[in-house]
Amino acid sequence: MNLAGRIAIVTGAGGGLGRNHALYLARQGAVVIVNDLAADGAARVADEIIAQGGRAMAVAGSVNDEAAVVALVDQVIGRWGRIDILVNNAGILRDKSFAKMTIDDFRLVVDVHLMGAAICAKAVWDTMRNQQYGRIVMTTSSSGLYGNFGQANYGAAKMALVGLMQTLAIEGEKYGIRVNCLAPTAATGMTRGVLSEASLALLDPALVSPGLLALVGDDAPTRAILCAGAGHFAAAHVTLTQGCYLGPDAGTALIDAWDRVTDQAGAIVPAYGFTQAEREEASAIAAHLVPAP
Numbered sequence: 001m002n003l004a005g006r007i008a009i010v011t012g013a014g015g016g017l018g019r020n021h022a023l024y025l026a027r028q029g030a031v032v033i034v035n036d037l038a039a040d041g042a043a044r045v046a047d048e049i050i051a052q053g054g055r056a057m058a059v060a061g062s063v064n065d066e067a068a069v070v071a072l073v074d075q076v077i078g079r080w081g082r083i084d085i086l087v088n089n090a091g092i093l094r095d096k097s098f099a100k101m102t103i104d105d106f107r108l109v110v111d112v113h114l115m116g117a118a119i120c121a122k123a124v125w126d127t128m129r130n131q132q133y134g135r136i137v138m139t140t141s142s143s144g145l146y147g148n149f150g151q152a153n154y155g156a157a158k159m160a161l162v163g164l165m166q167t168l169a170i171e172g173e174k175y176g177i178r179v180n181c182l183a184p185t186a187a188t189g190m191t192r193g194v195l196s197e198a199s200l201a202l203l204d205p206a207l208v209s210p211g212l213l214a215l216v217g218d219d220a221p222t223r224a225i226l227c228a229g230a231g232h233f234a235a236a237h238v239t240l241t242q243g244c245y246l247g248p249d250a251g252t253a254l255i256d257a258w259d260r261v262t263d264q265a266g267a268i269v270p271a272y273g274f275t276q277a278e279r280e281e282a283s284a285i286a287a288h289l290v291p292a293p
Helices: 016-027 039-051 066-080 103-131 142-146 152-175 197-202 211-216 251-256 258-262 275-286
Strands: 007-010 031-036 055-060 085-088 134-139 177-184 225-229 232-236
Touching: 007 016, 007 066, 016 031, 016 039, 016 055, 016 085, 016 211, 031 039, 031 066, 039 055, 055 066, 066 103, 085 103, 085 211, 103 134, 103 152, 103 177, 134 152, 134 211, 142 152, 142 177, 152 177, 177 211, 211 225, 251 258
Parallel strands: 007 031, 007 085, 031 055, 085 134, 134 177, 177 225
Antiparallel strands: 225 232
């Protein structure tokens, strides 16, 4: 019971991957608040957890409804006095090629995935800061990390969640808040029609959820991007190559040096965004073209 006594909120947990997340966390000892837009779906999963000997509460509501999310958090605090884990899982798809996609389709997907996660994280942030402990998981995707045809809206939202995770991890570090991303591949209602039937047969959502234990436990990392599917786990990174100094008029020189600039030998994972600026400044100073500050 690795998560005994922990209080966890899982959004979009009325079915699919979220349901498996909720069931898994409950088996690990967590009290699970099952959130879903559909009240009946949330209730079914909460009842399923309770029938298996776990503890759960169903709370219906949209992650985009700030008032509803704040009310959910207040309800949890009122009953248990703390919130330890937030798994931002809720999401939708509106897949079309960019040429055929409307801005409304684009905005809706970004609102649910990105703004929904931000609203939920904001709602628990002060509680986690005050208790000096918190674990937040953002659900990203290979479609965001690497792109996928027909998913410009989804990919943009999912990569934006990586940026949100990176910054919240930095801001939350001194308060004991660790923030990570999970990039799942699973057979759910969202992936049917995207993946082949042969692939779906291998991608039981239950094989993804165990990856949560590493991301929300006491010894969890922070700023990790865990890719999980079919029982396989890998880590993704946003890297920065060594690059090279080309001077102030670099247009043609950059074209000629493109292979050097993009060479991944010696690439690093920056500890924070200003690492890029620090490296650029150091390179210019080393070239003796600007004085050291």
